Amino acid sequence: MAVICPRVRAMPEGWEIKEKPSLFGWVFLRAIPKRGMDMDYEQAVDQLINGAAKPPGSLGLLEKYLRKVLLAWGGLEREVRPHHLIFAADNGVVTEGVVNYPAEITYLQAQNMVDGRATISCFCSGSGIPYTVVDVGTKHQEAAGINRKVALGTKNFMQQEAMSPGEFRQAWETGREMVRSSVEQGYNLLSFGEMGIGNTTTSAAVLHALSGILPEFVVGYGASPGNEETLKRKRLVVAKGVERHRETMKTVEDILRCVGGFDIVAICAAMVECARVKTPFVIDGFITAVAYVCAARMQRETEKFAIPSHLSKEPGMAYALLLGNIRAEDVPIRADMALGEGTGAVLMVSILKNMVYAIFHTARLDDFELSAAVPPATAAV
Numbered sequence: 001m002a003v004i005c006p007r008v009r010a011m012p013e014g015w016e017i018k019e020k021p022s023l024f025g026w027v028f029l030r031a032i033p034k035r036g037m038d039m040d041y042e043q044a045v046d047q048l049i050n051g052a053a054k055p056p057g058s059l060g061l062l063e064k065y066l067r068k069v070l071l072a073w074g075g076l077e078r079e080v081r082p083h084h085l086i087f088a089a090d091n092g093v094v095t096e097g098v099v100n101y102p103a104e105i106t107y108l109q110a111q112n113m114v115d116g117r118a119t120i121s122c123f124c125s126g127s128g129i130p131y132t133v134v135d136v137g138t139k140h141q142e143a144a145g146i147n148r149k150v151a152l153g154t155k156n157f158m159q160q161e162a163m164s165p166g167e168f169r170q171a172w173e174t175g176r177e178m179v180r181s182s183v184e185q186g187y188n189l190l191s192f193g194e195m196g197i198g199n200t201t202t203s204a205a206v207l208h209a210l211s212g213i214l215p216e217f218v219v220g221y222g223a224s225p226g227n228e229e230t231l232k233r234k235r236l237v238v239a240k241g242v243e244r245h246r247e248t249m250k251t252v253e254d255i256l257r258c259v260g261g262f263d264i265v266a267i268c269a270a271m272v273e274c275a276r277v278k279t280p281f282v283i284d285g286f287i288t289a290v291a292y293v294c295a296a297r298m299q300r301e302t303e304k305f306a307i308p309s310h311l312s313k314e315p316g317m318a319y320a321l322l323l324g325n326i327r328a329e330d331v332p333i334r335a336d337m338a339l340g341e342g343t344g345a346v347l348m349v350s351i352l353k354n355m356v357y358a359i360f361h362t363a364r365l366d367d368f369e370l371s372a373a374v375p376p377a378t379a380a381v
């Protein structure tokens, strides 16, 4: 069955339509420059963006990331087909008093997401973005959403490695599997979110171990805003926890396994897989940004497919992105958010949906019948 693409106003001259079949029998249409055209795909994308009826560059960072999405696709797709993936898991380290909420909240809030009663479900439903909750290890016998429980939470990294090599592989495979099946269903823009009480502690520990940036700079309040006692304890836990496993942590995988969480591992794997299947993805807050820097360290190519969304209130956010070569000033949304779940990511997905629609439906600068010539469009996006 063929998908009818929206009627487009601006099919660039000299482009040809190619069919891209998916496993489910859907056929998606994409356009690439015709063979023998005197420009490559990247130049053609720039011409397409710069030729829209607006001053070049006037949509700022939104143009930058529209361009990144089009280049990541490697051929023009005329619509965004988004899918938001949320990974939920518990973290053994919460017994150290690093958060003022009980671990039970993880499963309950993940179930709220499934039931459409969490902020992320409302954001997704309100914007027509399909989403899936994947339980990679909440501390509850039943699963919230798709059951891929590795265990009922990780171990407390202050006492032992958070997960075994086998558990790491299981979480990793789940992340990859979710991306593969999304792409097979025809989704062409993925975004990631998470739910896990204690996961700002595991994320800060991973970032500290990976970069050596001191706990004072990467540990924040998480879900316990303003609680100075908790913050102090959390910094100490991150410092001591990383010190405890220092000798074992030789690779990024070791770090994720010793002080990370099932959610971070699954998201990291999902991002690496996105690069493999050439699908752009949107980063959310601190936890997904840490997963991203791990993915970029493991597979440099991942950077080409990563789109930032918002700058979380967590102090480690800007460091994590910078280690993955995304500067804070290149993050489009600044809203002092710190919810997680992928709430910032799906706002960015909506922006990108608008951008892709606009590039195919706005008039072209060439359409203006002007009495005098204007200088050529040269903005760098």
Ligand SMILES: O=C(O)c1ccc[n+]([C@@H]2O[C@H](COP(=O)([O-])O)[C@@H](O)[C@H]2O)c1
Pocket: 098, 099, 100, 194, 195, 196, 197, 198, 199, 200, 201, 221, 222, 223, 224, 284, 285, 286, 287, 288, 312, 313, 314, 337, 338, 339, 340, 341
């Ligand atoms: O994404 C962020 O930047 C972010 C910042 C602070 C808190 N969170 C969310 O709150 C939980 C983690 O906070 P905590 O204090 O339990 O480590 C987890 O469910 C995250 O989704 C998320």
Ligand SMILES: Cc1cc2nc[nH]c2cc1C
Pocket: 101, 105, 109, 194, 195, 196, 223, 339, 340, 341
């Ligand atoms: C209620 C609640 C909802 C959340 N969503 C993501 N993290 C969360 C943490 C808490 C505590």
